[in-house]
Amino acid sequence: MISAIGNNVAEHLAAFEREEAGMGDITLFNSIHSGKLPVAEVKLDNNALAAMTGMPQATSRTALLSLVAAKEALIDAAIPGFESLRTGFVSANSVGGMDKSEDFFVEFLADNNKGKLRNIFDHECGSKTEIVADQLGITDYMTTISTACSSSANAIFYAARLIKNDIVDVVIAGGVDALTKFTLNGFNTLMILDTAFCKPFDEHREGLNLGEGAGYLVLVSDKVAKTLSKSPYCKLSGYNNSNDAYHQTASSPDGTGSYLAMKGALEKSGLQPSDIDYINLHGTGTPNNDSAEGTAIKRLFDPEYPPMSSTKSYTGHTLGASGGIEAVFSVLAIKHRIIYPNLRFETPMTDLGLLPEKRFLTDQDIKHVMSNSFGFGGNCTSLIFSAI
Amino acid sequence: MLTENYITASCSISDGIVFKDSQQLFENKSAELSAFLLSVYQHFQLNYPKFYKMDNLSKLGWLAAGVLLKDGFNKDNYQPEEIGIVLANANSSLDDDLKYLETVKDGPSPSLFVYTLPNIVIGEISIRNKFKGEHAFFIQDAFDAAFIEKQVSYLLDKDILRACICGWVDVLEQDYKAVLFLVEKKKSENAVLFSAENMDAIYKKI
Numbered sequence: 001m002i003s004a005i006g007n008n009v010a011e012h013l014a015a016f017e018r019e020e021a022g023m024g025d026i027t028l029f030n031s032i033h034s035g036k037l038p039v040a041e042v043k044l045d046n047n048a049l050a051a052m053t054g055m056p057q058a059t060s061r062t063a064l065l066s067l068v069a070a071k072e073a074l075i076d077a078a079i080p081g082f083e084s085l086r087t088g089f090v091s092a093n094s095v096g097g098m099d100k101s102e103d104f105f106v107e108f109l110a111d112n113n114k115g116k117l118r119n120i121f122d123h124e125c126g127s128k129t130e131i132v133a134d135q136l137g138i139t140d141y142m143t144t145i146s147t148a149c150s151s152s153a154n155a156i157f158y159a160a161r162l163i164k165n166d167i168v169d170v171v172i173a174g175g176v177d178a179l180t181k182f183t184l185n186g187f188n189t190l191m192i193l194d195t196a197f198c199k200p201f202d203e204h205r206e207g208l209n210l211g212e213g214a215g216y217l218v219l220v221s222d223k224v225a226k227t228l229s230k231s232p233y234c235k236l237s238g239y240n241n242s243n244d245a246y247h248q249t250a251s252s253p254d255g256t257g258s259y260l261a262m263k264g265a266l267e268k269s270g271l272q273p274s275d276i277d278y279i280n281l282h283g284t285g286t287p288n289n290d291s292a293e294g295t296a297i298k299r300l301f302d303p304e305y306p307p308m309s310s311t312k313s314y315t316g317h318t319l320g321a322s323g324g325i326e327a328v329f330s331v332l333a334i335k336h337r338i339i340y341p342n343l344r345f346e347t348p349m350t351d352l353g354l355l356p357e358k359r360f361l362t363d364q365d366i367k368h369v370m371s372n373s374f375g376f377g378g379n380c381t382s383l384i385f386s387a388i
Numbered sequence: 389m390l391t392e393n394y395i396t397a398s399c400s401i402s403d404g405i406v407f408k409d410s411q412q413l414f415e416n417k418s419a420e421l422s423a424f425l426l427s428v429y430q431h432f433q434l435n436y437p438k439f440y441k442m443d444n445l446s447k448l449g450w451l452a453a454g455v456l457l458k459d460g461f462n463k464d465n466y467q468p469e470e471i472g473i474v475l476a477n478a479n480s481s482l483d484d485d486l487k488y489l490e491t492v493k494d495g496p497s498p499s500l501f502v503y504t505l506p507n508i509v510i511g512e513i514s515i516r517n518k519f520k521g522e523h524a525f526f527i528q529d530a531f532d533a534a535f536i537e538k539q540v541s542y543l544l545d546k547d548i549l550r551a552c553i554c555g556w557v558d559v560l561e562q563d564y565k566a567v568l569f570l571v572e573k574k575k576s577e578n579a580v581l582f583s584a585e586n587m588d589a590i591y592k593k594i
Contacts, residue, residue: 185496186501188496189492189496189497189498189501190498190501190502191498245511245514245515245518245520246515247502248502248503248505248508248511249502377511
């Protein structure tokens with residue numbers, strides 16, 4: 001994975017331990033919001049990413065970030081006989097090639113003879129997946145999911161279903177999003193950005209900080225799992241996607257969508273709420289999400305709450321990548337027996353009283369982790385990972 | 389195993405007139421568009437405060453669907469997932485996009501921003517009626533009855549849906565036209581066969 005707090009898994013673990021968030025000033029592009037809105041940028045520019053991946057410098061940042069993370073996952077998985085297996089790539093993103101298109105548009109609008117068409121011919125989300133799949137040598141199945149902030153969580157359980165239905169043996173699944181002016185300006189219009197570093201689940205939260213990055217898991221069938229030389233991190237034991245059909249961009253105040261997603265994931269896994277050892281919250285820091293998600297958690301878990309935190313307090317909201325990045329955090333929590341802190345949390349939400357973890361905890365007995373990703377349009381997904 | 393599908397109701401709103409099944413139900417030719425839409429809403433006593441938040445495209449489509457479905461459509465005959473919506477227009481959400489763009493200089497308006505996508509009208513109709521079936525919104529130069537017939541027949545013939553609202557909903561500033569068809573698998577009294585020819589005949593009468 002790659003995000004504002006690290007370029008690979010090891011760097012992320014170190015950042016969590018140091019309790020160091022990745023937010024800062026906008027450096028990737030000129031923006032009217034410079035100096036006003038903090039963002040969580042990956043600390044490598046496109047030239048550096050291109051050098052790392054051997055791709056042309058003009059490649060869309062979306063494809064570059066995706067390739068860095070997906071490659072790391074594939075190498076880590078060390079699947080014997082990969083070439084002879086049925087392989088798939090399910091990747092999510094919301095921004096596609098917008099990083100290139102938004103620059104092209106300015107030149108082109110001023111003069112229809114200006115602007116490089118090669119920067120926009122593959123603007124759509126699916127072409128970013130295709131670029132990366134080609135580089136990874138994926139031959140049998142490839143698709144793109146784009147459901148805003150729940151995108152890569154949906155990609156992960158879609159991948160699981162592909163394996164369950166014996167369509168593929170190995171799937172790299174997750175997602176990516178790159179920071180763009182389009183996204184920054186759009187979110188600013190919705191008035192849900194914080195001018196300070198976000199405070200998820202805090203009574204005085206003011207909004208989210210946009211981030212960028214990519215996170216992928218490699219899922220395999222039981223058959224392939226038996227051939228691996230190192231044991232799998234964990235299994236995906238439950239998942240659910242539900243929609244509360246309430247509003248284009250807001251969740252219903254009683255958290256119906258979130259509640260249905262979490263409840264459905266628990267049912268699928270056969271677990272009780274009390275079996276969950278840690279919840280990786282969607283926790284964007286917006287008044288609406290945290291209140292709706294908190295209400296849903298109260299409905300489901302009250303009076304016994306597992307430890308919970310929003311890692312967006314470190315990485316910002318990575319949009320289409322958030323489900324994937326946070327799935328990786330969930331899997332690492334089980335493997336390394338850790339719980340991540342919810343940075344900058346001070347005051348619980350008045351009517352809910354939920355208390356996220358404030359410190360980085362080690363030596364925890366983590367058997368089951370729930371990871372929430374709730375997207376615009378009410379598209380709510382909850383994943384459950386379990387130790388084997 | 390192709391069974392016939394039927395147009396069991398149609399509704400159009402254009403040039404200040406509301407038609408249902410080719411009967412004129414309401415007329416208000418003198419008003420500009422926003423006032424006209426409000427007068428339709430009030431006339432049919434549709435009672436839905438969210439109406440006031442919608443952009444003109446959503447208001448137009450929502451009103452046409454409201455008139456289409458009143459008196460004669462029984463939602464309880466269907467599961468929510470069995471009713472879907474397939475619409476098309478030429479101007480996408482351009483009407484709202486332009487209004488939104490006006491506000492960008494001095495303070496972009498979130499309430500206009502959330503309508504800068506043409507398929508939101510489908511969302512508004514679905515939320516109001518609790519429809520959970522498949523839906524799609526196409527952008528085309530003109531109403532293409534053959535295309536719509538193909539899309540909707542596919543959904544009905546493959547049992548993906550058992551009822552579908554389809555048609556054309558377009559707005560750009562003061563120009564507007566909505567023509568909707570209710571398509572079901574059962575034949576009711578006064579129903580006509582669901583075909584491109586029959587849709588065109590109704591569409592062109594307006």
